[in-house]
Amino acid sequence: MDWTFLPTDIIIKILLAGFLGLLLGAEREWSGKSAGIRTNMIIALGSCLFTILSIEGFPYSDTVDPSRIAAQIVTGVGFLGAGALIRTQDHIVGLTTAANIWLVAAIGMAAGIGLPLVAIFITVITILTLIVLRPLKKTTMA
DSSP, rough: OOOOOOOOHHHHHHHHHHHHHHHOOOOOOOOTSSOOOOHHHHHHHHHHHHHHHHHHHHHHHOOOTTTTHHHHHHHHHHHHHHTTEHHHHHHOEEEHHHHHHHHHHHHHHHHHHHHHHHHHHHHHHHHHHHSHHHHHHHHOOO
């Protein structure tokens, strides 16, 4: 089998996805949210692996489109995010966690496709958004 990525490259991509998922999961746990380190790591790792498999296992041809697997990652993660939402009488709880789940999948995909700087940059921006804007939410909800 001809490899698009070297096996060591694949391992680095998977480790990066797991680490970035860990960082985002740590922020969620620190905030007392339900989808924490394990959930975020598993989503990032799974998305990364599916992305790598779509590139390695199904090279693009006239009859095969590997991007279809990536599209299904987005759909599948949408169901996970929906599970994080809880509707109460007057508002929806878990919207940020659901959005985080969706974004963690995209970060895993970015790592899997070979865009580590994009994955790292989005992770940093997301963590800053979650931490810096948290006090703003508390003041607007009061």
